[in-house]
Amino acid sequence: MFNYRAKYIWHFFLFTFIGLFSLSVNLMGQQVASLQGQVLDKLSGEPLPGATIFWKDQSARGAVTDAEGNFTIAIPTLPASLEIRFLGYQGISREINNKTTDLKFFLSPDEMALEEVVVSERREDHNVLSTEIGRNEISGETLKRIPALFGEVDLLRGIQLLPGVNTAGEGTTGLFVRGGSADQNLIQIDGAPIYNPSHFFGFFSVFNPDALTDVALYKGNIPAQFGGRVSSLIDISLKEGNTRKIEGEGGIGSISSRLTVDGPLFSDNSSFVLSGRRTYADLFLAFSPNEDIRNNQLYFYDLSGKLMWRQGEQNKFTFSTYYGSDFLGLSGQFGLGWKNWINSFNWNRQVSERLYLDMAAYYSYYQYLIGFNDEENGFDWSNDFSESGIRAALTFIPKEASEIKAGMHTQLYHFSPVDLDPAEGSSIAPLATNPRIGWQNNFFIALKEEVSERLSLEAGLRFALYQQIGNGVNYLYEDNDPEGSGMVTDTLEYRFGEKMQHYQGLEPRIAVRYLVGKATAIKGSYNRNYQYIQVASNSSAGLPIDRWVPAGRYIRPIRADQVSAGIFQNLSDNRWELSLEGYYRDFRNIIDLKQGANVLFSDNVETEILTGNGWSYGLEFLLRKNVGKTTGWLSYTRSRVFRKISGINRGNPYPPRFDRPNDVSLVLSHELTDRISLSGTFIYTTGVAVTFPVGSYVVDNQRVPLYNEQRNKDRFPDYHRLDLSLTLKNKDKGRWWQGSWNFSVYNAYARKNPFSYEFRDIYNNDIAFDRGLGEEVSSIRPGVVMTYLFGILPSVTYNFKF
Template sequence: MRVLPLFFYLMMLFIPQVLFAQVGEYLKGRVLEIDSEEPLPGANVYWESAPQEGVVTDLDGNFTIRTISLPAKLVISFVGFEQSVRNITGKDLEKYQRFFLKPEELNLEEVIVSGRALDQNVRGLDMGKSVVPIETIKNIPALFGEVDLLRSLQLLPGVQTAGEGTTGLFVRGGSADQNLVQLDGAPVYNPSHFFGFFSVFNPDALQGVEFYKGNIPASLGGRISSVVDISLREGNYQKIKGEGGIGTISSRLTLDGPLFSDKSSFVVSGRRTYADMFLRLSNNENLRNNSLYFYDLSGKFTFRLGERDKVSLSSYYGSDFLGLSRQFGFGWENWVNSLVWTRKINAKTYFDLNAYYSKYRYAVGFDDPDTGFDWDNVLSESGLRAHWTYLANESTQIQWGVHSQFYHFSPISLRPSEGSNIEPIGTNPRYGVQNNFFISASKELSTEFAIEAGLRWGLYNQVGRGVDYIYEGSIPGPNVTVLDSIPFGPFENMKFYQGLEPRLSLRYLIQENLSFKAAYNRNFQYVQVASNSSAGLPIDRWIPAGTYIPPIRGDQVSLGFFKNLRDNRWELSLEGYYKDFQNIIDLRQGANVLFTDNVETEILSGEGYAYGLEFLLKKNVGKTTGWLGYTYSRTWRRILGISGDNWYNPRFDRPHDVTLVLNHEFSKRWSANMTFVYTTGQAVTFPIGTYEMDNQRVPLYGVQRNADRFPDYHRMDASITWKNVDKGRKWRGSWNFSVYNLYGRKNPFSYQFTDIINDQINFDPRSGEEIISRRPGVVMTYLFTFLPALTYNFQF
């Protein structure tokens, strides 16, 4: 397989315009909020004389509805906004229509926390999909008052975390690197700040997030567990607006408005912590010279090129840095760019072209005359995705397209400082080219029965420049002799893989408000992380599939019942799933993958499976909203050479998981929020004894991996918000007071098995103090107990 030729893209661009040039009897339009011109996803659009023939707007507020006998009255409604009724004539079909809705004065009984059709969870074909409104995310109590998107997703059934304070997602038995996190179609390889305590996404700059953990669409792929599809919002086309916040650990500001005219807009957003500023106030010189901060900047520029075309350019840059006494420095950064062209070919056919570039880099430096060094690494992905959608009729939709990706994994380089005793270390670069073709179709076969089928075909090449090693016996290992090495030139084929990824989803409507759904998904993953850490570290090593490392294959079957209660005020769902993993990787005991060019010698691969049952009860409307979720899940792996060749649990296997999220509106000014989390402790390996080496007691570990567990984890967070809702003011502010870990639970972060000397945990043998007693002991480290935070948010 070779890189996809340019003429194929050109052919795909023009064929649909020839095939579908005819214009059908459809009305196409967009529903917007009148002041901000923000799109209103989930708005209801229907003919007054035929309300049963209605449609719902998509995430961009767009809709297409089949016409009836014209003229006729079209009704547009959205909870929280005044209803709009417009008389439509035949002339209105000739151009793209825009409909503006005004917010209305609502009592609290009509507050809604979902930006989609109220019965979408019952009638839609989606399984394991969550659409989380940004306002809901902002209401959830947060660590240090820092609102966090990924931490909010951890509160959904089927999603677990690595531990205290981390944003890593472990979805239905998959590891953190098995989740595709993308921003406007561009992948983000390290979506966290502060070593995983915060995600890189500023919620003020976001339009929405779609989270897939079950039936992943054929247009998306590359990871076997989930997709987190995040979009930056468009700016206001009429006037400049702003919002931001001043918090305990960081401040943020977002501005948006028209760019050159009412046909273009911009959004720019920035956020920075100031922990390093407080360190400079310390009387301790060592602390004063330390640095600890992160910042991020994002922007989106949108241009409407007539009624048919829209182009948007978005960019994100984020950076973290930790510096200790000017001797040690550790930093990492993300740079993500995306260009999207959206075109309406005709009333039935739409085209999207997405070009992107994403780069992740980290660097470590140690300033010491004897052991100083500089160590850095860069990885990047470039891609081009073309996507067509054809609306054959109200009950049939077809999508198809192509997605090409180019992976670049730079050599890992460790360069000693002048005079340092450390030896230089370097590796060879790794490159990969992947082409994906996808097609899917959905069809309402009857009022009760609907089906969606799709197929994704991935073709992957590991290409040069690079080096392949020949091992004795053809099986790599830490003690296996390397017989030879084979160099490859630029774009010379080194290894080829391909795989068909079918998708199938069914929905049967048992009653008006009760449905049964089933889905099957197969996914291949061609890049993955080799790491000793379950939580994910900035220095984790991404590796592409190659001669000795095949891609991971994941198959998932899921079944579920979905029911709405009391006029869609309550959602109730029960989903079960089973996943099968092939070619799943793990590290040998004591493996070191950071600096070796023979990374395949430190990795073993095998099989695994996961199963679970997820329960969700959600209240969407009223003074009190929120959800209760429970997950029972198990995850197992078997890899020859690990855990005595027996089945074992990875660290993120947590059988029981309970989450409760509540939001209560006392009045237009006062609201309160609470979350509670309970989960089984993570699986770990405790030592079974000790032995003496160099006059020190060293832990002895058994063969079985992760046979022990931390204590169960539980925590309650709470917050209260006061906001100024007086109308007519240009400046609107609110105060949020939150408490993380309300009752001060000491959840373990780590355990250290060591000697306790003189009954002191931190005894210093160099102090000269006489050693009276020595005994083996266990020291538990926890991160947070009762942690308050205060944030001032504003809009203008």
């Protein structure tokens, strides 16, 4: 059966490829002579993505530079005048007399420009003209203007302010995009995935804003070259260094400091970027009069670097690396640490004036370790997993406004055994689970075509072949049902590389844009995505010890189908962006844990989970202002999320914890003067879905809450918060050092947003009463104790550039 299906799908994929290739050949036969070039910043030598190029008196038919500043434009009758424009830079005109290629154009920043120059990979009217739907961007400069928790600028917290993105609760950086869980987001740095993108148990993300360029969130039409997650793609690029001079920037904040330095490496064809950040909360602990507190440890740090070099005009190579580490130690008795290590190598080659090759290799590693120092119950518990991959893509541009991309992506997942090693004399038994290995091969092809002046089309097809391979074991269960009694009847062992289970999936994707007017577009898209690894966890916030499991004999891959449509309009000569998007997403093979499940130490994870389906739908509104003294956006999302899994909630639909029907975000930044700017954010969301007890009972003189079978039928109170910040730049006295002060207030009106509720007995009407102190108990009553994390939190950060 599998061979027949595989043969059928391969034929379908082959015929599709042949059809698109035939179309490319036909289009290639229609091509005309073209001019190639690159647009660069005159001062730094960095490419300017999104610059506009057109022939004089023919501005309607032009080109836009890509991420490397490159462009290709059809040549009219020569001689002709070529115009190059970019926001915040002085435009230039160049007389072209022959069909010369590989020209470089250097633009100078406009000294008279009132707005801050922000290099972005998009043109002003990109919101309307592109086929992209469900895509949002945040630049590094925008992130730095958003008020921050403890003064720590955070990428993921900035993304939470975009429409369609929810959180699990106060202070966390976990993202829940259009009804998907946190593990359903592909977060990648220079093409390499990162599995735990947070520091401090989710309070901060691992990304240093000084080391980043623009960040793109895809939650609608995900390009065919990306896959492996069903909810969203967050594509992050580390910035390339200045090829002309050494420069740097950094900051000294309330709990951490950071520094980034970049510049030319050997010549103006190569550059480097080095970036580091570390907290120093643990340094202050040493001054505590309490010896137990002095012996505690609490810190995180991260280091990143990027090397770039060009070989001639056709080849560009980059190597990126990131290392981050967290550690929490309590009085030498308990320790918890985790770390990420990511490496990626990218090669971009211009094969010809219309053919481009992109190749990448990466390695992503994650590890955590827990130690408990106790004579009777001491242990060391560790686990790690990794993903290695190679991606190759060919991009062919047969004519202006057309593009064909095809390639492949190979991935190897390795989940090491969970290792529980008891200390000498400990009563805890040792435990080691079996490793799990997944091997996935993906093939993709995509076409972009401007069918007419009003109609544009983007279509893609991705095909994945996934196998769980040895070494490893498959357990056989009574009645072949691990969700039943869970009784193991036999064990199948597999040698290294031997096939244990296979799956395959075809992922069609299509997006259409139709221009109603010059500044108005209607867009629609359909996407299918498969996900072959997922997290089995009873925490929605995302913890360092979450258990990742690959698809196998009993756990099928997740499948998600999404339909979305929207209207997009730019106002006031592209100063304002307005969009309204609606979506419906259908999930298959979603997993959730049984009541009281324990998956951390189990080698039989499939006996602790239940499988079912889900769906989500919503409407997203976004009004955004990108230029002027006042910038920012207003977003509102109305959405619902449901799961339906047999064995949970009596088999009836239920909302997951991150279902928040109403979500409002307002982000504003205003420049009062050249030196003073104000920023503020206001957030309002429906409270998270939870299950409150319906009663209680007493066991061994302790009151225990009683829950019914209904899941998440209750809610926390609505969440809302106002954050404010003021930035004061030092006077510019022509020095090589430029500094500024940022003063932030998190939760400005001291809203007590609940983090948790505890249902327990209250003694003597005092929630802090401790029976262990031996004081007389005069009264006992059942009560509810609310915990909130933050009141008003002021912070100050000194930022600098040189």
